[in-house]
Amino acid sequence: MRQKVSSTHTRLVLVAGALCAAFALSVSAQVQTKTYSTSEDATVKTQVESGEVVTVSGNDLVVKMADGSLRHFPNVPETASVTVDGHQLGIHDLKPGMKLERTITTTTTPETITTVQSVTGRVFFVSPPNSVILTMADGKNQRFKIPNNQKFNINGQMVDAWGLKKGMKVSATKVVEVPVTNVSQTRSVTGELPPPPPPPPADVPVLVVEEQVAAPVEVAQAQAPEPAALPTTGSQLPLIGLLGLLLLASSFGLRTARKSR
Secondary structure (H helix, E strand, C coil): CCCECCCCEEECCCCECCECCCCEEECCCCCEEEEEEEECCCEEEEEEEEEEEEEEECCEEEEEECCCCEEEECCCCCCCCEEECCEEECHHHCCCCCEEEEEEEEEEEEEEEEEEEEEEEEEEEEECCCEEEEECCCCCEEEEECCCCCCEEECCEEECHHHCCCCCEEEEEEEEEEEEEEEEEEEEEEEECCCCCCCCCCCCCCCCCCCCCCCCCCCCCCCCCCCCCCCCCCCCHHHHHHHHHHHHHHHHHHHHHHHHC
């Protein structure tokens, strides 16, 4: 028999003519309580989210999700970690371009918690349909509030509060079943480093000079070009004629000088 106790301490009411005495008794030691649970099949739901790191500023993270939207994760805890190539990286190790994938596994387990309370004693006083005072095995009386529709086992017969009489040995059991749902989640985040830059084309040098400094070069003195030779197309006849003319003029001058003397 399971009875609902009206309070942590109950009053013992003794009715003997005009005399009434009351004192508090602990009920927990007299009522046997058993609690057990039964579980049903669990359901597991897995959700995968992926994205690419855009910016990391302190403990704030911005990720571009697979659908193109930007998600801001503020105040990422220091204990959060990402598994990359078998290594655990923290928020400060993330770099733009890294690929992240978060897997959320939700396990839902329906469960029923059953509480069974049972009590056995002899009826000392009954006030149907509200309460009954029972004399327990230790000889102490305890008052119990009778729940609605509570039944009592009297020598194998089930009766309600109106069927109780003083001196009857009764046992009652109350069973309470409470359905609960246990939900647990596990989260894991994995990532991969951004791909390395592509190699340069074959016709592009591997080393690129950022600043080119001209080396001093000794300037050689330029040599004057040799004059080009004149073509040998002239004749000596004009020269001979010129000499003859000069000799003729000289003779004419000498003759004039002699005549003047």
